Amino acid sequence: MVFEALWRLTVRLGVIGYGLQLLEMIREQRRYRKLAFGEDSLVLGVELGGTTCVAALARLSDPTKILERYEVPTVDPDTTLGQIVEWAWEKRGKIKAIGIAAFGPVQLEKSKPDYGCIMKSTPKVAFRGADVVGKFKDFDVPMHFETDVNAPAYGELTHGGHEDSSSIVYVTVGTGVGIGAIANGRPVHGLMHMEGGHYNPRRKAGDDYPGWSDVHPDSLESMISSRAIAERAKVDISELKDLADDNPVWETIAYYMAEMCATITYLISPHVIVLGGGIMNREILLPMIREKTTEILNGYVNVPRVTEEMDQYICRSVFSSNSGIVGALSLGSLALEEARDGN
Structure with missing residues (x-):
């Protein structure tokens, strides 16, 4: 409403260039709201654990309510992450964002060439240097990659009361x-x-x-x-x-x-x-x-x-044993915000 009022005012004042910018901002906000809160819009959450990896689907509007859940043993990146990708692939048309929580150490700095990878100092030998984010790039949706403790922290802050x-x-x-x-x-x-x-x-x-x-x-x-x-x-x-x-x-x-x-x-x-x-x-x-x-x-x-x-x-x-996967799902909205803001 505020943007639309400004648009009308700028048209009246003849500041068309500024008005067009505001109009694009209005459209972008509407696109974002439709994407984030559409009834069929899903988020894929992935939690990489030392012995088990969990994937889940939830609505972007409520990542605390898990619609589908899938667990696989932590073996190696190709096997474990490949199974998760295969499981989620049939829902790719509805998945609008992905949140990933991984054991570490991990590279979180997006400007680094190994962003989205598990560092080579990890005690989990099979995952040293593994490109976790790269495994999900074909979904072509915004992603946020985090540690397996920052993710539940974010879930607690945003949905834990x-x-x-x-x-x-x-x-x-x-x-x-x-x-x-x-x-x-x-x-x-x-x-x-x-x-x-x-x-x-x-x-x-x-x-x-x-x-x-x-x-x-x-x-x-x-x-x-x-x-x-x-x-x-x-x-x-x-x-x-x-x-x-x-x-x-x-x-x-x-x-x-x-x-x-x-x-x-x-x-x-x-x-x-x-x-x-x-x-x-x-x-x-x-x-x-x-x-x-x-x-x-x-x-x-x-x-x-x-x-x-x-x-x-x-x-x-408040999420007990689901804190990790709820945290990963909660990162989906953060991924969308970052994509909207160009981060």
Whole structure:
């Protein structure tokens, strides 16, 4: 309506050139709205995991409601991604955008020749240098490529009920530890992307566990991942689900996660910290993490969200085990926005 009023005004004033520009802007906005919110417009989401890759289709207007889902084992790029492309290809006429969330490290800078690739430093040998984005180029639609933690962070921010927030940090704790961040509504990139699982938290007094990683033995991942918890409790990883709630290992894990949350608060100051991953299925952890984070902050961050609303500041993912694929699907709207804006 605003654009149309301006168009009429410019015609009356005789500024035809400017009026034509405005008319094209009106048409472009209408094309975008039709593309993004058409009833038949679909988004393809792809989540690359270490053992399983998930693909899903949803309407662009609501990426949280999965219409179709497809899972394949993570074998090698040609096999795994080829199966996903083949599965989605019959819907290509309705797919208007693609969102991809991948394990890393990955190249996210579009100006680089290896944009859309998994870097050669990844521990997953078969995927070193794999051109993930290139596998989907024949769909000829806007794509957004992200890390497997930035994607769920974006999904949480845009569809997780955090309407009053423009920044969020998402943490997943399971086989590994990953940290993703959204600031001012956009995924955080820099030199590459965040690798928060490799930072060294302050060691808990009396904790003599050496860590399992040869590269970064004192890293967060080495101290609290599922392997670390199993080794601390002297059980097999498969037995973690049966570990009693009163086992002292959970208090130790809560301490390290609180150290992480306090560090995130100091360094990034997000509106929300969302905790996900298999380990967060342990119900007793979240209250302990909140309590210990409050103790560590010790009143220094004196804002209501921390002092009075800790249950809203540090929370569990609303999408549970679907957080990754919902995040990938949510990237579809971002891909369209970037294409519209020429980014």
